[in-house]
Amino acid sequence: MIATNDLWLPDLERYSISLERRYRQKNWSPSSLHVLEKEVCFGFYAIRRLIESSSILDRVSGTHIRVMRYPARPGMPKRPDFGRLMKLYDLFHGERKHLSLRCLCNQFVHSRVFSPFIPVGKELVGIYFGSDESSATELYYLQLVDIVSVFQSVVLNRAVKLRLKMREHPSSMSVDLPSISGRRPSK
Numbered sequence: 001m002i003a004t005n006d007l008w009l010p011d012l013e014r015y016s017i018s019l020e021r022r023y024r025q026k027n028w029s030p031s032s033l034h035v036l037e038k039e040v041c042f043g044f045y046a047i048r049r050l051i052e053s054s055s056i057l058d059r060v061s062g063t064h065i066r067v068m069r070y071p072a073r074p075g076m077p078k079r080p081d082f083g084r085l086m087k088l089y090d091l092f093h094g095e096r097k098h099l100s101l102r103c104l105c106n107q108f109v110h111s112r113v114f115s116p117f118i119p120v121g122k123e124l125v126g127i128y129f130g131s132d133e134s135s136a137t138e139l140y141y142l143q144l145v146d147i148v149s150v151f152q153s154v155v156l157n158r159a160v161k162l163r164l165k166m167r168e169h170p171s172s173m174s175v176d177l178p179s180i181s182g183r184r185p186s187k
Helices: 005-024 030-052 101-109 144-156
Strands: 064-071 095-100 111-117 126-131 138-143 164-167 172-175
Touching (some): 005 030, 005 144, 030 111, 030 144, 064 144, 095 101, 101 111, 126 144, 138 144
Antiparallel strands (some): 064 138, 126 138
């Protein structure tokens, strides 16, 4: 196991910056969706490794992240078509749920469902996800701004709550990321 945080943190910072830029992306090819999934899943894998190596302050590793939870519809097939989430999950009857940071990491690292929510002609808003175990009974949703907040919290080793801003010209969303250099308290 790589126990040094100076190998994981630069990647995590790079992923958070790249994910923030996704708010201005309009065209989504299979290749760009592949890169998005890699950035998110590798980012959460890096966080899990940092938690396991005790490289994150307890007040960061012990946080709980609010997600939306959607129940599976009755009769989930053994080999579901996850390209049709509306048929598999009740997306109109979600509820808020808090997941520990470790649990959230595991949901992405072991994801069976990874489905970006990109309204037609719009920017990426969030991601539907579920691990191989949980996806049989429920689906989760997390806004992109919250994923970037989690990544930034770990990079800075303190709680970070980012807010989404609407830009007028061009019409798009963005997040103002905090300055990173020299501001990470050690454990």
